[in-house]
Amino acid sequence: MWWFGPLTLTSLAVLASFGRHVTQAGVQVPRVRGVPVSKSSLYSPDRDFECLDGSLQLPYSRLNDDYCDCGDGSDEPGTAACANGSFYCQNSGYQALYIPSSRVNDGVCDCCDASDEYASNIQCVDNCHELRRKAWLEAQRAAELAKEGNKIRLEYIALGKQLSTENKAKLAKLRIDYDEAELIKKERENEKTVIEEREALALEKYKSPPQSEEQAKAENQNSAEEAAQFFQILDSDKSGTITVVELQTRATFDKDHNGEVSKEEALYFLNNQEEITQQEFIDFAWANVKPFLMLEKGVFKPAENVEREHLDDIEVGEGEEEEDLDEEGEDVEDQGRASEFEETGQAPETEAAPEPPQYDEETQAIVDEASRIRDRYREAERSLQELQTEIQKLEERTERDYGSDNEFASLDGQCFEHEDLEYVYSFCPYGRTSQRSKNGGSEVSLGQWHDWVGPSSNRYSMAKFDRGHTCWNGPARTCLVTLRCGVENKLLQVSEPSRCEYAMEFATPALCNPESNVSGKIHDEL
Amino acid sequence: MALYLRLGIIIFFVSMVGSVPRENFKTCEQSSFCRRCRKVEHGKTAYNLLLNTTTQNDSTLYVELYNKDTGVYYNVEFTALKHDLFRLHINEKSPLYPRYEVEYALQDHPQVSQLIVVEKTATYISVANGKNKAILYASPFKIDVYSGNQLVISTNARGLMRFEHLRHxxxxxxxxxxxxxxxxxxxxxxxxxxxxxxxxxxxxxxxxxxxxxxxxxxxxFPGDGAENDPGAWEENFKNHHDAKPYGPEAIALDFSFPGAEHVYGIPEHADSFALKSTKQSEPYRLYNLDVFEYEINERMSLYGAVPVLYAHGKKATSGIFWHNAAETWIDIVSSADNNVVQSIVNFVSGTAKKPQVDTHFMSESGVIDVFFLLGPQPMDTFQQYAQITGSAHLPPIFSLAYHQSRWNYNDQEDVQQISDNYDKYDLPLDVIWLDIEYTDGKKYFTWDERKFPNPLDMVRNLTSKGRKLVVIIDPHIKRDSNYFLHNDATDNGYYVKHRDGKDYEGWCWPGASSYLDFFDPTVRKYYMGLYDLSKFKGTTSDVHIWNDMNEPSVFNGPEVTMPKDLVHYGGWEHRDVHNINGLVYTMATYDALFMRSGGTLRPFILSRSFFAGSQRFAAVWTGDNAADWEHLRISFPMCLSLSISGISFCGADVGGFFKNPESELFIRWYQAGIWLPFFRQHSHIETKRREPWTFNNDVLNIVRESLRLRYSFLPYWYTLFREHEVNGSPVLRPIWAHYPTESESFAIDDQILVGDAILVKSVYQQSITEVPVYFPGEGKVAWYEIETMEKYGAASLVQIPVTLHKIPVFQREGSIVPRKMRVRRSSVAMKNDPYTLVVIANQQGLAMGNLYIDDEASFEYRHGKYLYLRLLFKNNKLTSTMLQKLANYNTRSWLERVNIVNPPKGITKATIYSKALGKADLEVKYNPSNNVLTIRKPGINMGEEWIIDLIA
Structure with a gap:
């Protein structure tokens, strides 16, 4: 029978509260149930008890009498009476523990010394010593593992240092190389300028004799002729004048590329006149018209930029597959250009070079030399660019967080796989995580490297990958990799706790540090 | 990631993303019988009672009915039942083939009472049943039913009756x-x-x-025109053909409720509790369907159907139970729908028209079988309904505690971790649930052995913490020749069949599936055997069952269910029995679990589909809701409707099944969810994890407080469920259940009464800082906020400030609520814990409450092993007396404290008297901050009778 009536109940509780005696400073004091030795003095039987928050004084008999008097729950450390109380398990031989009061006599053994179930149906056994033994063995094993792993870790650190030094040296060298290459490039640029001047001079005699005024006049003449020619084309009704309507039929004049030639656009080209004669066209309008005709012929490049920008806009919404889209974009651009040519009925100027003229030996030598030097210049330019790229890459690497001692450096660039029944998973530190179905199909990215995200005490115990492939009707996949000490690098387990949120477990010697608080904790306490 | 889902299922989902696919479900116009019934002209009934054929026995009047348009004769039976009910039954006098009469909905044969013929003339017969009476008019046929002297229900008053006789x-x-x-x-x-x-x-x-x-x-004869309907003998909807071999066989009848301001009931709809007029819209539909991503404010069908309708006005409450399991549509017109001209006429004539609601029930097949519930009070009416369809057996207490579910917990480590985390974060939890993925390829009664290699260990780990497991079992059976169940069913002809006798094959979670015919007692017997612990490996008596998809859901069927021309046991078409399919399934599961424990342990079953009477077998939840504020809001009206329709054990997925709740919505949902009887968090497979610790510490702390509040009220919930079992009182009640004359409350459905002592207001708007609360009692009843004990009620409508920490909940003056303030990790761990009584006396110094105690799990209480206490506070004396002197239960629980809110002044101490202990002094302590006097530790065992005196 549990119930003894109010009076018996109280006395039982009091009795229970003197369940054990502990020795403190050489004197035997009755220990109040659920209170650690360090706090026993607060629960002295010699005086009334004061709630630890100071709110109330109680006779000592009200301690652990299975009724919560103190607002802070401090009068019932050994019963379940206070909703906000806690119970102290001594757990002699093992780790001491506070449990919520609600777990006292709740039919579940929470304390290894069985002290929390002193009046419930369940029979708990004191297994603290066994737990201690297990924990000791476990700690021993972990220490062993940490020790073993630490050897490799130290190698990693050395390797990391080496890599770091190497990288730094490499970078320094590259920077020198770069400066050098820049000098070479400049040198060759000068050579190129010189030879090209000579070349121009040498080729002069193969051109019509230069008369600058005449040439200018001729150019004007040419231009006027060209203008006249276009006037004839544009004057489609052969009325001797070009009108707004006539321009509106030509896509060439769609300045803003909105698909139609507005009146304003037409007026721009017609010197702000509704109608224009051939002379007026040559004198005033041609200057405005010509660039657009050239644009149409592909002589100018700016059109390309315009379209590129336009395409960039589209890409924003499309997301990941930028490269593919770029290629497609170019296709679209080409098609666009081709269609414009079709419209004007003119073929694009072919790149095919005309038959090279025959030069005398000396000129030919100069031309050859010029072309050789141009090649050398281009080569210098290219190697400068390559150096630039390499420097950038290396700089990125040296800035990467390889751990406090560069212990993760050697993992950069490696990938580790794990197979379950359906999938092969891959984890590439500093790269990405992915999943491949064994039944074929393409690889699915579970995320790209984001950063280390472990708690500040153990930053390198967790790595986050995000921006993976987007789930159907859902977010982009992400992956959280939990790392722990192991004597070899091994992807142990992969799960998907929530849709599109993956979790990996990875063992690596890089985390085996016997000095660190985390792996040494249990050892210390025992 | 849906990679592993079968292609067919992916296609199914893709086609339905976004919102409810309305076009997949019929409108009344697309349903041939609804179309025909709805077109019946008012006031031109073709039916006449042939009074000269009247005969009678003690309880029943028999009379023939004649349709002058068709020349068809009908038998009318009008029966007096106990507890103020009448029953009207109409069938063809000689039908071409038998017409379906619903089985399983009624608890037993309703108890008859004496029917007295009061008067018989050439034009009518009036009969009496106790104080109630009915007048059956011959021509035009009409039945007026009176509660006392008040006309409350008029049948066929509008002449919309239609009874399509069977024909060639x-x-x-x-x-x-x-x-x-x-x-x-x-x-x-x-x-x-x-x-x-x-x-x-x-x-x-x-x-x-x-x-x-x-x-x-x-x-x-001119005929009834049914033949002219193109859907009379065959019907097509989308790609589906319905052969309709029996042709038109609809039944319909109208019921008017004079004096009623609103009608309620006929769940399940995601609509307001007070039903709306259907004058400008589709009728309310009852046809159990798996509606993907259902929306609120809809009269569309959902998963379940209870064709009971209540009419309530200031003067009376009444109801009708339309005992029919076929597809049913209900039109509602209220006097508020009167057109302008009528209103002017009323105004000019100076007599505002008496309120009235007219309803029109239309069903596809079966017979007319109607129960008239005559009140007169709301609670009487609800109890009358429970008299005929039964009430829930007392649930095992764990099922009233907190449930954590998800589609799906991935494996047994996952389950263990969830349980561990509930301990780690010091949150109480009683049950973890496994959705369909625990099975081997959706073959029920099997385990995915890779993910759940040792289910028994998993269950043992849960039960060692006082927790339970619920696993899902669905009615579709995977067509897989390596599956024992499929082979057994095929070999023995257990499946529902096509008209040509071949097994029907549909598409559901496992892919190609067939459906056990639970209408066949042999099949039920076979099915019950499957639950035997020796057969269903990995389960113990601590594993309980969730029955889902039992509408039944058929992904590729018409309206996502079975074709109506399939054939069940006894040759009945699916058309006849559709709405009761889900009930019959859970009935079999109930019997199975009952048998499993040799009849000693109370089964717990959750069902999505239901019908009238389902409360006897299962709890229900409101199906696949969504994580938005509107769905949180609708959970109260939906469960209120279910509760007054017999099904008290109702809940909604906390947090919303589809989509991800943001933290404020999540918190509000917990705060509201703890006040619905069934309290489970559940979520879709595509959603993020949402256990309470997955948000942040603030959320965790607020949710913990909500969970603790729920657990602290478990004694009150448990007592309410016991009283529901005994007398049929709904556990959740609308305000008007106890305040029937307060018409301002008639349409309130965001406030509920839990029992009669607790008033809860749901908060369902984002970032809101105050909400209006209606306090019933017309200023004469005080309501105390349950935490601060602040007093309200002097004004009926008050703006109450709210913070994120709680929603407004109040305890009524005059009530005593039993609670347990030591919240532990599960209800099992709290079984022996002491009680706290919260006493709030009214102005007369009176307060009253009940407390029911038993072993919380077994059927021993049916053998008198329980305590039922009446707690009464009067003249500054609190007494506990046994309401059932013969019952007894050896409890270890004792009385920890009594909190007297707004206590009499100057009390300095208390004394307790009991037979066993004599007299003892008790300390009291007054807390001025909340105006509560606490009697310290009476310590008396709850099995004793006692008196506590307050002494000034």
Whole structure:
């Protein structure tokens, strides 16, 4: 029978509260149930008890009498009476523990010394010593593992240092190389300028004799002729004048590329006149018209930029597959250009070079030399660019967080796989995580490297990958990799706790540090 | 990531993303019988009672009814039942074939009472049943039912009755196709016994007889026009064909409720509690369907159907129970719908028209079988309904505690981790649930052995913490020749069949699936055996069952369910029994779990589909809701509707099934969810994890407080469920259940009463800082906020400030609520814990409450092993007396404290008297901050009777 009536109940509780005696400073004091030795003095039987928050004084008999008097729950450390109380398990031989009061006599053994179930149906056994033994063995094993792993870790650190030094040296060298290459490039640029001047001079005699005024006049003449020619084309009704309507039929004049030639656009080209004669066209309008005709012929490049920008806009919404889209974009651009040519009925100027003229030996030598030097210049330019790229890459690497001692450096660039029944998973530190179905199909990215995200005490115990492939009707996949000490690098387990949120477990010697608080904790306490 | 889902299922989902696919479900106009019934003209009924045929026995009046348009005769039975009910039953006098009469919905045969013929004239007969009476008018046919002297229900007053007699397909071909169909019908009903074949023979004979009659009728009578409907003999919807071999067979009847301001009931709809007029919209539909991503403010069908409707006005409450399991549509017109002209007429005439609601029930097949519930008080009416369809057995207490579910916990480590985390974060939890993925390829009664290699260990780990496991078992069976259940069902003919006798094959979670025919007692017996612990490996008596998809859901079927022309046991078409399919399934599961424990332990079953009477077998939840504020809001009205319709054990997925709740919505949902009887968090497989610790510490702390509040009220919930079992009182109640004259409350459905002592207001708007609360009692009843004990109620409508930490909840003056303030990790761990009584006296110094105690798990209480205490506070004395002197239960629980809110002044101490202990002094302590006097530790065992005196 549990119930003894109010009076018996109280006395039982009091009795229970003197369940054990502990020795403190050489004197035997009755220990109040659920209170650690360090706090026993607060629960002295010699005086009334004061709630630890100071709110109330109680006779000592009200301690652990299975009724919560103190607002802070401090009068019932050994019963379940206070909703906000806690119970102290001594757990002699093992780790001491506070449990919520609600777990006292709740039919579940929470304390290894069985002290929390002193009046419930369940029979708990004191297994603290066994737990201690297990924990000791476990700690021993972990220490062993940490020790073993630490050897490799130290190698990693050395390797990391080496890599770091190497990288730094490499970078320094590259920077020198770069400066050098820049000098070479400049040198060759000068050579190129010189030879090209000579070349121009040498080729002069193969051109019509230069008369600058005449040439200018001729150019004007040419231009006027060209203008006249276009006037004839544009004057489609052969009325001797070009009108707004006539321009509106030509896509060439769609300045803003909105698909139609507005009146304003037409007026721009017609010197702000509704109608224009051939002379007026040559004198005033041609200057405005010509660039657009050239644009149409592909002589100018700016059109390309315009379209590129336009395409960039589209890409924003499309997301990941930028490269593919770029290629497609170019296709679209080409098609666009081709269609414009079709419209004007003119073929694009072919790149095919005309038959090279025959030069005398000396000129030919100069031309050859010029072309050789141009090649050398281009080569210098290219190697400068390559150096630039390499420097950038290396700089990125040296800035990467390889751990406090560069212990993760050697993992950069490696990938580790794990197979379950359906999938092969891959984890590439500093790269990405992915999943491949064994039944074929393409690889699915579970995320790209984001950063280390472990708690500040153990930053390198967790790595986050995000921006993976987007789930159907859902977010982009992400992956959280939990790392722990192991004597070899091994992807142990992969799960998907929530849709599109993956979790990996990875063992690596890089985390085996016997000095660190985390792996040494249990050892210390025992 | 849906990679592993079968392609077919992916397609199914893709086609339905976004919102409810309304076009996949019929409108009334697309349903031929609804179309026909809705077109019946007012005031032109073709039916006359033939009063000269009247006969009677002690309880029933028998009289014939005649349709002058068709020449068809009907039998009318009008019966007096105990507890203020009448029953009206109408069937064809000699139907061509038997018409379906619903089985399983009624608890037993309703108890009859004495029917007295008061008066009989040439034009009417009036009969009495105790203080209530009814007048049956001959021509036009009409039945007026009176509660006392007040006319409350008028039947066929608008003349919308329609009873389509069974007939032959009117094609004068030599080989009548309708005839041929019937022969097939006979041939394929293999499982039917000899008796059934005899029936068929009789039908054949009747048919042959009638052929000439029909032709004769054609010439004599104008007919009911059913033949002219293109859907009379076959019907197509989308790609689905319904053969309709029996042709038109609809029934319909109208009921007017004079004096009623609103009507309620007929769940399940995601709509307001007070039903809306359907004058400008579709009628309310009852046809159990798996509606993907259902929306609120809809009269569309959902997963379940209870065709009970209540009418309430200031003066009376009444109701009708339409005992029919076929597809049903209900039109509602209220006096508020009167057009402007009528309003002006009323205004000019100076007599505001008396409020009235008119309803019109239309069903596809079966017979007319109506129960009139005559109140007069709301609670009387609810209890009358429970008298005929039963109440829930007392749930095991764990099922009233907190449930954590998800589609899906991935494996047994996952389950262990969830349980561990509940301990780690110091949150109480009683049950973890496993959705369909625990099975081996959706083959129920099997385990995915890779993810759950040791289910028994998993269960043992849960039960060692006082927790339980619920696993899902669905009614569709995977067509897989390596699956024992499929093979057994195929070999023994256990599946529902096509008209040609072949097994029906549909598409559900496992892919190609067939469906056990639970209408066949042999199948039920087989199914019950599957739950035996020796057969269903990995389960123990601590594993309980979730029955989902039992509408039944058929992904590729018409309206996502079974074709109506499929054939069940006894030759009945699916059309006849559709709405009760889900009930029959849970009935079998209930019997199975009952048998599993040898009848010692109370089963717990959760069902998505339901019908009238389902409360006897299962709890229900409101199905696949979504993580938005509107769905949180609708959870209260939906459960209120269910609660007054007999199904008290109702809840909604906390957090919303689809989509991800943001933290404020999540918190509000917990705060509201703890006040619905069934309290489970559940979520879709595509959602993020949402256990309480997955948000942040603030959320975790607030949710913990909500959970603790729920657990602290478990004694109150448990007592309410016991009282529901005994007298049929709904656990959740609308305000008007106890304040029937306060018309301002008639349409309030965001406030509920839990029992009669707790008033809860749901908060369902984002970032809101105050909410209006209606305090019933017309300023004469005080309501105390349960935490601060702040007093309200002097004004009826008050803006109450709210913070994120709680929603407004109040305890009524005059009540005593039993609670347990030591919240532990599960309800099992709290079983022996002491009680706290919260006493709030009214102005007369009176307060009252009840407390029920038993072993919380077994059926021992049915053998008198329980305590039922009446707690009464009067004249500064609190007494506990046994309401059931013969019952007894050896409890270890004792009385920890009594909190007296707004106590009498100057109390300095208390004394307790009991037979066993004599007299003892008790300390009291007054807390001025909340105006509560606490009696310290009376310590008395709850099994004692006692008196506590407050002493000034």
């Amino acid at each position: 397909k009117p094609e004068p071909k030599p080989e009548q196709p309708g005839h041929a169909d019937q022969s097939e019908q006979t041939d394929q009903s293999e499982p039917a016994e000899q008796l059934d074949q005899q029936d068929q023979t009789v039908q054949q004979d009747q048919k042959n007889e009638k052929i000439e009659n029909v032709e004769l009728n054609d010439s004599e």
